[in-house]
Amino acid sequence: MPWTKLHMERQEPHFDADKGKDVRKLSYGDALREALDQALANDPRVYVMGQGINDPAGMFGSTDGLYKKHGIKRVFDTPLSENGLMGIAVGSAMAGMRPVYIHNRPDFLLLAMDQIVNHASKWSYMFNGQVPIPLVIRTCIGRGWGSAAQHSQALQSLFVHIPGLKVVMPTTAYDAKGLLITAIADNNPVIFIEQRWLYKHQGYVPEKIYAIPFGQGVIRREGKDVTIVAVSHMVPESLRAADELAKEGVDVEVIDPRTLKPLDEEMILNSVKKTGKLVMADLSWKTGGFSAEVLAIVAEKGFSYLKKPPVRVAFPDIPTPSGYTLEDAFYPGVKDIVEAVKKVIK
Amino acid sequence: MRLSKEKLFKLLISLARIRKTQLKIEKHYHEDQMKTPVHLCLGEEAVSVGVSAHLKTSDMIFSNHRGHGHYLAKGGDLKALFAELFCKETGCAKGRGGSMHLIDTSVGHYGSSAIVAGSIPHAVGAAMAFVMQKKKNVAVSFFGDAASEEGVLQESMNWAKLHNLPVIFVCENNKYSVCSPIQVRQAEMPIATRALGFDIPAKTVDGMDIFKVYAAAEAAVTHARRGKGPYFLEFNVQRWRAHAGAGDPQAKLYRNPEDILDEKTMRDPLASLEKYLIKQKISSREKLDAIYQKIDEEVEEAFKFGQDSPLPKNEELEKYLFAK
Numbered sequence: 001m002p003w004t005k006l007h008m009e010r011q012e013p014h015f016d017a018d019k020g021k022d023v024r025k026l027s028y029g030d031a032l033r034e035a036l037d038q039a040l041a042n043d044p045r046v047y048v049m050g051q052g053i054n055d056p057a058g059m060f061g062s063t064d065g066l067y068k069k070h071g072i073k074r075v076f077d078t079p080l081s082e083n084g085l086m087g088i089a090v091g092s093a094m095a096g097m098r099p100v101y102i103h104n105r106p107d108f109l110l111l112a113m114d115q116i117v118n119h120a121s122k123w124s125y126m127f128n129g130q131v132p133i134p135l136v137i138r139t140c141i142g143r144g145w146g147s148a149a150q151h152s153q154a155l156q157s158l159f160v161h162i163p164g165l166k167v168v169m170p171t172t173a174y175d176a177k178g179l180l181i182t183a184i185a186d187n188n189p190v191i192f193i194e195q196r197w198l199y200k201h202q203g204y205v206p207e208k209i210y211a212i213p214f215g216q217g218v219i220r221r222e223g224k225d226v227t228i229v230a231v232s233h234m235v236p237e238s239l240r241a242a243d244e245l246a247k248e249g250v251d252v253e254v255i256d257p258r259t260l261k262p263l264d265e266e267m268i269l270n271s272v273k274k275t276g277k278l279v280m281a282d283l284s285w286k287t288g289g290f291s292a293e294v295l296a297i298v299a300e301k302g303f304s305y306l307k308k309p310p311v312r313v314a315f316p317d318i319p320t321p322s323g324y325t326l327e328d329a330f331y332p333g334v335k336d337i338v339e340a341v342k343k344v345i346k
Numbered sequence: 347m348r349l350s351k352e353k354l355f356k357l358l359i360s361l362a363r364i365r366k367t368q369l370k371i372e373k374h375y376h377e378d379q380m381k382t383p384v385h386l387c388l389g390e391e392a393v394s395v396g397v398s399a400h401l402k403t404s405d406m407i408f409s410n411h412r413g414h415g416h417y418l419a420k421g422g423d424l425k426a427l428f429a430e431l432f433c434k435e436t437g438c439a440k441g442r443g444g445s446m447h448l449i450d451t452s453v454g455h456y457g458s459s460a461i462v463a464g465s466i467p468h469a470v471g472a473a474m475a476f477v478m479q480k481k482k483n484v485a486v487s488f489f490g491d492a493a494s495e496e497g498v499l500q501e502s503m504n505w506a507k508l509h510n511l512p513v514i515f516v517c518e519n520n521k522y523s524v525c526s527p528i529q530v531r532q533a534e535m536p537i538a539t540r541a542l543g544f545d546i547p548a549k550t551v552d553g554m555d556i557f558k559v560y561a562a563a564e565a566a567v568t569h570a571r572r573g574k575g576p577y578f579l580e581f582n583v584q585r586w587r588a589h590a591g592a593g594d595p596q597a598k599l600y601r602n603p604e605d606i607l608d609e610k611t612m613r614d615p616l617a618s619l620e621k622y623l624i625k626q627k628i629s630s631r632e633k634l635d636a637i638y639q640k641i642d643e644e645v646e647e648a649f650k651f652g653q654d655s656p657l658p659k660n661e662e663l664e665k666y667l668f669a670k
Contacts, residue, residue, distance in 0.1 A: 084501025091471020094456040118461045124669040127449045127457045128440040132669030187669040
């Protein structure tokens with residue numbers, strides 16, 4: 001099995017995009033592309049499909065030119081039949097393939113929920129582990145430029161709710177590559193959720209093929225006063241908030257769980273034990289969202305650590321507006337995180 | 347059609363095994379030991395048997411909630427079927443699947459779906475995998491008339507045709523979706539004509555005649571196996587029982603008059619084959635009875651095996667959520 005010999009990386013060695021260290025740097029999109037390229041080279045069972053993946057823009061660069069190298073029998077375009085093609089991916093996985101199915105936007109995954117939720121997520125359990133479904137569903141959350149309500153939805157909380165799915169949300173280029181390799185190597189369906197603005201980021205990415213274990217978060221910034229658990233694009237926002245707060249003498253710890261399911265509960269609980277205060281910065285709606293889950297876990301397993309009620313930073317419970325002024329009002333960011341931290345230490 | 351004696355007996359035995367298994371389940375269902383919603387395929391056996399007669403063990407089939415016939419005709423283990431109905435650890439899905447979720451990977455059955463039309467794209471995906479792996483196998487999707495109302499069938503046909511995949515769409519049209527007759531669900535035209543819209547060869551065939559099913563399936567499987575692409579078969583069949591459970595106590599309340607089954611309207615693929623074998627002097631009443639007795643014993647043994655098998659352990663409730 002080509003995936004069992006993978007080198008496992010536990011912690012990004014040089015996370016600090018700003019300091020310009022002399023290391024090999026790739027953009028988030030190029031890191032994803034390199035992961036796909038290496039996975040395709042590593043295992044003939046891997047194939048990549050999705051609507052528009054072979055177009056000149058190459059899925060924001062993340063599939064750019066792959067079909068030229070690996071052929072259109074392994075890297076190919078699809079019609080917009082989201083549910084049908086998802087089922088076709090599942091069926092091919094039953095017959096021994098390892099599909100990566102890319103959806104430009106999570107909004108379109110809603111059309112494939114029958115195959116994701118009723119089928120892919122249940123096949124292992126329902127048939128007592130006899131039929132693994134190694135399937136990676138890549139998708140990228142949109143934001144800005146009037147993306148509006150149907151091209152910007154962050155639906156990770158829906159997927160986290162479903163037993164049998166793993167949910168991954170990489171923040172850095174390093175994690176994008178390592179986690180995508182792990183997702184492809186996994187014998188279960190993995191929802192791999194990117195965020196469009198993270199594509200602008202560059203970071204250290206080793207050239208070799210490497211995997212990052214699921215269920216291991218990363219402490220992006222150590223601190224002693226307040227724990228911020230931040231998801232995806234909320235990580236850079238939280239780090240900026242941390243810099244501002246540092247000027248005022250508040251020392252925050254920023255945790256990037258990297259995978260929402262499985263979740264590194266231990267890292268979160270240990271941090272809250274140390275700080276006694278929690279701000280949960282999620283990239284989805286508040287009600288019934290992933291932020292509620294994290295607060296519930298801390299309440300159940302670390303209630304005695306809490307010195308103050310936790311505060312959530314999440315999307316307001318409304319669809320995303322399209323106009324840029326309303327959009328600005330809609331998305332929480334640095335300012336909201338700073339306010340939340342101040343509220344929790346008050 | 348001229349079939350060898352050996353082939354004729356194979357068809358007969360397969361039909362009778364499914365028939366007798368279904369009748370055995372029905373007979374004991376009221377005892378409440380098989381705590382799973384059964385959808386009997388009585389009357390529809392010829393489709394499973396006639397299609398599977400052309401399949402290799404390594405060919406894959408994809409099935410639905412009314413799937414006992416598909417499973418058995420493809421060679422699925424009879425004991426594991428009964429054990430699954432009794433929710434036992436020895437069941438084909440170790441008591442995690444039940445009647446609607448049968449599986450036997452050793453004969454190319456990778457799990458049936460109870461979401462109507464849910465397994466149709468799986469067959470197309472398996473066919474795509476066969477092409478990628480340069481295998482000469484075919485995939486078969488069994489589904490009912492109601493599945494033709496789902497968008498995913500059209501999506502699947504489009505992709506299958508676009509890539510010329512070795513998949514056979516087999517629609518068992520029994521004219522009822524639970525209690526809703528087809529007339530209140532679809533405009534009047536053969537379901538097979540939809541495949542023609544995708545330029546997929548399609549036929550509507552009498553599914554109550556094992557010879558007609560056999561011949562149509564032979565053409566379809568040969569077509570797919572030779573790399574000529576997908577094929578669509580619609581078989582008109584009779585559902586002898588209610589949507590689920592034993593008998594059909596409300597038949598008169600929901601069926602159209604012409605679909606109420608009596609001696610005149612009811613057609614029986616097994617009885618027809620028997621008649622043919624006797625008339626052609628290929629077999630005799632005594633010989634057939636001897637075959638049936640052997641099947642009865644096999645069914646009885648499988649039933650007992652299921653009944654006597656251990657239940658799954660509650661400590662293993664969470665096992666199998668993720669594949670290793």
